Amino acid sequence: MQARLAERVALLRRLRGAQPQPQPQVTASVVEDLQGLEDPAGPAATFDNRQMQVAGHLYQAQEINITNVFDLQWRWVRPAPPNLTKELVERSEEIEAVIKKLRAQGAVAISAISSPSAVAVQGMPGAGKTSLARLLARKLDRDYPDGVLWADVGPRVKTREDATAILNAWAAYFVGGIADTALTFTPEAVRALMSEHPRLLAILDNVWSLDAIKPLREALPGEAHLILTTRSLEVMRNAGGATHTVGLLSKADARALVALRLRWTPGEDSSDAAWVDDLIVRLGYHPLALDIALGLMASEGFTPEEWRATAQRVIEQVRQGTDFGALKLPEEVDREANVEAALAVSYRALDEAAQARFRALGAFAPEADFATAHAAAVWGCDETAARTQLTQFVQRAVLDRRDDDVWRQHAVLRGYALALLRDAGEYDEVRARHTEIYDQAMQAADAAQRYYEMLPALPQLRHAFAWAVEQDLARAQGLIGHCAALQAAFGFAREGLDWCEQALEAARRRGTPADVARAHGSLGIALARVADLPGEDRRQRLYDALAAYDEALQFRRPDTAPLDYAMTQNNRATLLRDLAALPGEDRRQRLYDALRIAWEARLLFEQVQFADPQDINRRTLIGIRTECGDDFEAIWQALDAGDAPDWLR
Structure with a gap:
């Protein structure tokens, strides 16, 4: 063993001209740094997705019969509108206005090719654009035989590349077997898939950039219709097609929301009707503000007398104003006085622990889902306690439940949570x-x-x-x-x-x-x-x-960071091998350099005695050996590294 080790040390000297190196200390940071080692292997027999993508060999993998490897199946699943996460008041006047505009734009061409018609829905913060879009999706479902495509766009889709995940999700309705694979679909490919089922309604919710959703619009067949919602006047003006601005609640819709949330309707000319109407007027017929107030009322009582007491606190807060007005909101959040007043009363009604948890929601990404487990970890409690707290927030209408153990906060409310978090230090x-x-x-x-x-x-x-x-x-x-x-x-x-x-x-x-x-x-x-x-x-x-x-x-x-040095050299060897295959490169020199530094890395990995990098390095060397072909023996001999191991011959 000693003689073999001495031979390897001598070989290392010849390969890099360095002195013998001390055995490195293996620490947690060294283990962490193993992420920096690029696995050069192409996909294994099981077509391990991580190996293929991290190694950067998607180009080579495309030469494989992808259909067989991934077991793709041509099949169509009709896309259905999203479920309503809570009961909503059907704002019939708004819905009918949008439907009328959508139908009127059905034959309008907005580009050089036959393009989908579009209706843009724009409105103030918390006015209910997403709720209206969800109601439209369900109401129009039967009018579109090939289904309703819903895409939650949001601020994360800022570039065209960001739309890739939505394109892949759309493709999955037409092709089976693509879940959890590395396949990505271009707009042209998705459009071709949709060609047999083109009578679609696509709804893009919360669009921030028209350029970012261009791939989505290009993917839709000409027969499809499009609704997008946005808070941006620029997006609305330039979307093409008709436009619609969401207004405040009508008196009838506001009363319907009260009945829906409290399961109670006051008599038409009763004293209860008077204070209910006063609350609606004081909150400016604002949907989100009224929903928050009603959520607080429902959580604090069971009778009209108890609800009235809570309503009076909200009304008084509107009259007096709130110290929330001193909070510095994020730039992207517009202050809304009625929402602010209702939220201030609801927040002050929480105990200190619940207030701290509400503030902590401001640390989560805006307009993005999060899981119960992650909220529990941020709050420092178990999942049962977290679920109970999250449910209370939903009941107070300051949080939305998206699915089992999946939650999201309205952008305006998250903005206030963030401002409170900062204010609390x-x-x-x-x-x-x-x-x-x-x-x-x-x-x-x-x-x-x-x-x-x-x-x-x-x-x-x-x-x-x-x-x-x-x-x-x-x-x-x-x-x-x-x-x-x-x-x-x-x-x-x-x-x-x-x-x-x-x-x-x-x-x-x-x-x-x-x-x-x-x-x-x-x-x-x-x-x-x-x-x-x-x-x-x-x-x-x-x-x-x-x-x-x-x-x-x-x-x-190699003398100060032998493991990091070897990992980097192994990655360089993979690159040199890839360059050797390109036209115009000095193939033999590239392969010689790749083999030389990969073998040097091999010897260092053996000294460090880490199994994982040795396995990856072995695949690197085998890949270089394959690329060398009949030239391998001559290139190996030029290394002056002794006999090649059997697994490399």
């Missing part, structure tokens, strides 16, 4: 806890190769990264590694690259040399991954990745 602590919890959840899912389960949490992960890259660089680097497979598998590889570029900039500004090296290493992996995407200059991206790894090696030396 708790923002940094709770944001750090939110970031840690989602990072840990993503890490666990990634390690178990169930990263796809975290797709619904991607908006929260983005929110976590945005905080971490400014406040906790190590956490940001961890999120980059933990989210890489998720982003690659669902069409967000370029987002992963953007994260890496942000982390590198942050590391240069305030990080250590080790932080800068790690950021360069992550950037190299991300660049190699996007090299295979459509529209990319593959050669240039691979060159850029190689340059990033070279920068990392300025800080990662």
Whole structure:
């Protein structure tokens, strides 16, 4: 054994001209850094999605018969409108007005090709745009034989690439077997899939950018109709088609909401009718403000007398104003005085623990779902207690229940929660806890190769990264590694690259040399991954990745960081192998360099005695061996590394 080790040390000297290195200390940080090792293997027999995407070999995988590998099935499932998460007042005048405009626009061409007609629904914060859209979806379901496509767009869809997940979801109605795969669909592909079932209504809820939803509009067949909701006047004006502005509640609709929430209708000329109408008027017929007030009333009493007492507190708050007026709301949230008054009374009625939990909701991503388990972790309680608290918030109409153990807060209410969190001096602590919890959840899912389960949490992960890259660089680097497979598998590889570029900039500004090296290493992996995407200059991206790894090696030396050095060299070997296959490259020299540094990494990995990197390195070497073909023996002999192992012959 000693003689064999001495031979390997001597070989290392010849390969890199370095002195013998001390055995490194294996620490938790070293284990964490193993995320930076790029697995070069193509898909295994089981077609492991993570290996394919993280290794950046989607381009090669496309040569495989994807249909057989993924067992795709051509089948159609009629898309149905979303379920109503709570009972809503059917605002018949609003609904009929939108339907009339939608039908009138059915034959209008808004582009050079036959394009779907569109109705844009715009209105004030909390006016009920999403509720109206949900009601329209259900009412119009029978009018569209091929179904209703619903897409919750929101602020997370800011670029065309961000629309990929929605395109994939639409494709899944027409093709089976694509769940949890790396397949992504272009607008043209989705449009072709829809061609046999084109009589659709598509509803895009909460659109922030017309350019970002362009792929979705391009995917719709000409026979389809489109409704989008937006808070943006610019989006509304430029959407094409008719427009509709959601107004306040009518008196009849407001009374209907009271009856729906309290299961009670006052007599027409009774004293109860007078105070109910007074409450409605004082709250300006605003749907969200009235809903919050009614939620508080229902939680505090069972009789009209008890409800009236609560209503009087709300009315008095409207008259006097509220100290919430001093809160600094996020820029994207418009202050609404009636909502503010109702919320202030509801918030003050909570006990201190519930108030703290409400404030903590401001740390979650805006207009994004979150799970009970994650709320419990942020609050520091068990899931049963968290579910009870969340249910109370739903009953108070300050939170929405989206599904079993899935919740979301209205953007306006989340804005107030965030302002209260900051006002209480708790923002940094709770944001750090939110970031840690989602990072840990993503890490666990990634390690178990169930990263796809975290797709619904991607908006929260983005929110976590945005905080971490400014406040906790190590956490940001961890999120980059933990989210890489998720982003690659669902069409967000370029987002992963953007994260890496942000982390590198942050590391240069305030990080250590080790932080800068790690950021360069992550950037190299991300660049190699996007090299295979459509529209990319593959050669240039691979060159850029190689340059990033070279920068990392300025800080990662075999004498100070042997494991990091070996990991980076292994990644460089994979890149050199890929470059060797491109026209115009010096194939033999590229393969020689790839084999040389991969074998050097092999010897270092054996010294470190970590199994995982050795396995990945072995696949790297086998991949290079395959690329060498008949030239392998000559290239190996040029290394002067002795006999090649049997598994490499």
